[in-house]
Amino acid sequence: MPVPAGAQSNKSLSRIAPAAFLVAVVVLASLAAAAATHSAIDLIGDFALPRDSYDGMAHESRALAFVLVLVIAIAGVLRFLWSALDGSHASATAFRALAQPVLALPVWRFAATVMVLALIALMAMESMDALLDGVRIDDFADVLGGSIPLGSGVTLAISACIGAAVSQLLRALAAAHEAIIEIVCAILIGARHPGGSPRGIRTALSLESFAAPISILSTRAGKRAPPLLFV
Secondary structure: OOOOHHHHHHHHHHHHHHHHHHHHHHHHHHHHHHHHHHHHHHHHHHHHOOOOOOOOOOOHHHHHHHHHHHHHHHHHHHHHHHHHHOHHHOOHHHHHHHHHHHHHOOHHHHHHHHHHHHHHHHHHHHHHHHHHHOOOOOOHHHHHOOOHHHHHHHHHHHHHHHHHHHHHHHHHHHHHHHHHHHHHHHHHHHHHOOOOOHHHHHHHOOHHHHHOOOOOHHHOOOOOOOOHHHO
C-alpha cells in the first residue's frame, strides 16, 4: 500500500528536526558566547593592555549577534509556551526526541564544541567590524583584542561556562517538561476554568478540540442542550 506523500514528508521532518535542533542550539550558544566574550575583552583590554585593538571602531557585529540570539530565544520560549496550550504538541516524549541529540552529548563535549565555534565567531565578528570601519588588521592578535593569551583565555572561559549552562538547561527542561506544561496551563488559563485540572484544560484547548464538531442545539443562546439521547 503506497504511503501518502504527507506522511512521508512528516516522517522526513521528524528525522531532520533533531539534527537541526542540535545545530541551532550549538550555533546560538556559540554566537551568544562570542558576543559576550567580545564585550568582556573590550572591557578588560581597557585596563589590562597598553593597546586595545577593539577601541576606536564601532562594533555592529556584537549588537547584531545579541539581537539575533535574543529574537530566536524569545521565539523558542513562545513556541514552548504554545505547546502548553496545544495538547497535540505538549508531549514530553516529543520534546525529548527533539532534544535527544543534545542530551546524548556529554556536557563537556557540548561545551568544547561551543568553545571552538565561539572562538571562530569572535574572530569573524572583529574582522567584519574592521572591514566595515576601514580599520587595518596588522596581526592575528588584533582580532583577539590585542593579546592572544588574553583574548583566547577569556573566550574559552566564557564560552565553556555558556556551553555548559545551555546543555544543563536543556537537560533540566527535558526532565521537567511535563511539569512545566502543567504549571503554564494553570497560570495562563486556570482562572478561566475554575475547578478544572491543568491536564483537562490543556486537552480542552488543544487544536483537536477546537476542530471537534459541536452540537448546534447545545450552542443556542440561553438554553441548555437536550439530553444526549435526543441529539
